[in-house]
Amino acid sequence: MSLIEDSIARLKACIETASSQLIDRKSLVELVFLGLIAREHLLFIGPPGTAKSAAVRLAAKQVGGRYFEYLIGRFTEPSEIFGPLDLEALRQGRLQPDVTDMLPQAELAFLDEIFLGSTAILNTLLGLLNERSYRRGHFETKVPLRSCVGASNQLPDDPMLQAFADRFLITLFIDPIGDHALESLLTAGWQFSRRELSPQADNAPHLSMADIDGLSAQLALVDMSVCQTPYAHIVRKLRSRKVPLSDRRIIKGQKLVAAAALIAGRMKAEPADLWPIIYLIQDKVLQQEARDLLTIELEEASNPALPQAVKDASFGPAARAKDLQDYGVALLGEMPPRIDKGPFEAWLVKAESWLTQVDAGFAGNKLPEGLANVRQALVTQSAGAQDVQQEAAQ
Numbered sequence: 001m002s003l004i005e006d007s008i009a010r011l012k013a014c015i016e017t018a019s020s021q022l023i024d025r026k027s028l029v030e031l032v033f034l035g036l037i038a039r040e041h042l043l044f045i046g047p048p049g050t051a052k053s054a055a056v057r058l059a060a061k062q063v064g065g066r067y068f069e070y071l072i073g074r075f076t077e078p079s080e081i082f083g084p085l086d087l088e089a090l091r092q093g094r095l096q097p098d099v100t101d102m103l104p105q106a107e108l109a110f111l112d113e114i115f116l117g118s119t120a121i122l123n124t125l126l127g128l129l130n131e132r133s134y135r136r137g138h139f140e141t142k143v144p145l146r147s148c149v150g151a152s153n154q155l156p157d158d159p160m161l162q163a164f165a166d167r168f169l170i171t172l173f174i175d176p177i178g179d180h181a182l183e184s185l186l187t188a189g190w191q192f193s194r195r196e197l198s199p200q201a202d203n204a205p206h207l208s209m210a211d212i213d214g215l216s217a218q219l220a221l222v223d224m225s226v227c228q229t230p231y232a233h234i235v236r237k238l239r240s241r242k243v244p245l246s247d248r249r250i251i252k253g254q255k256l257v258a259a260a261a262l263i264a265g266r267m268k269a270e271p272a273d274l275w276p277i278i279y280l281i282q283d284k285v286l287q288q289e290a291r292d293l294l295t296i297e298l299e300e301a302s303n304p305a306l307p308q309a310v311k312d313a314s315f316g317p318a319a320r321a322k323d324l325q326d327y328g329v330a331l332l333g334e335m336p337p338r339i340d341k342g343p344f345e346a347w348l349v350k351a352e353s354w355l356t357q358v359d360a361g362f363a364g365n366k367l368p369e370g371l372a373n374v375r376q377a378l379v380t381q382s383a384g385a386q387d388v389q390q391e392a393a394q
Helices: 003-019 028-038 051-064 087-091 119-131 158-167 179-197 209-217 225-240 249-263 275-280 283-291 307-313 319-332 340-360 369-393
Strands: 042-045 067-071 108-112 133-136 139-142 147-150 170-173
Touching: 003 028, 003 051, 003 139, 003 209, 003 249, 028 051, 028 147, 028 170, 028 209, 028 249, 028 307, 028 340, 051 067, 051 108, 051 147, 087 307, 119 133, 119 158, 139 209, 170 275, 170 283, 225 249, 225 275, 225 283, 275 283, 275 307, 319 369, 340 369
Parallel strands: 042 147, 042 170, 067 108, 108 147
Antiparallel strands: 133 139
């Protein structure tokens, strides 16, 4: 096994270990590692309590290295992130910050509520994220940052903040866990709480930053010749639908495609590696429209190490219908055999939630046949069961 193959095998182990503690959040962990190898930054957009910070923290534990995390507020001072003045240097007449254990020394960082930062913080971050250097007055230092994950409840409307957001190449929109996984969420959440109450020694990381750097160094050697024409075709197709993609994002997006190919174990990118293009789009509605628009272009999308991120990227109408159909079939089989009030009402809530998802996601005349059949069966079965329950109550 080559060094690259060994690193990729251990990368898979890292992803599995970190994501095993979360429910329906594997794509977050996968994209953190994609960003680390591509040396690009990520934005996680979603409501509070959707495991954004937990996913980054768990990924950081698997890699080791220097990690920095901070929740930014409207009154956060730059010194809280970049370091206070070095008092010893000040006594010697030098004005410089003490960056010990602060963002300028981090190799992976997570900044929550990033758009609440002051102008001073955001301007400093621009230089740090783009140039990997930190300046304060006459003080300047290179920073070892491989990737920064920013998080927010929503993307900003302010054009100035939108320009700042454009520096984050990968954008993932996160929704709360669906009804189908609530039991799994509760189980995983309780196990996580038990680990916090009775902490155990952390396992040694599967990867080191040196391993990440070794993979990053291989990106320049990935052959992109086969992918550039289909990549350009996708960009033209997105532009025809008025999807905003700056030249910078289009050019840098190739790094994500190359990283996807490398993680899949190939030194030559293929159409199967084009799926990261979806994450270049910084608009939730346009991202979903792009998935539907690019169904044919992304039908070959695959990656054995990043399967959930691929699925989320290429999750067009056919894939959505298949998942809903499978869940609907499972619901049909789970209906309580006896029409007992408690179990049946719990099942009925699940069924009604499923029907709402189907009706919201597909117009009646565009409902795939298999999904339509399951929908009709569920409506008939639940309605019939309700009638039996009402008769029993009378």
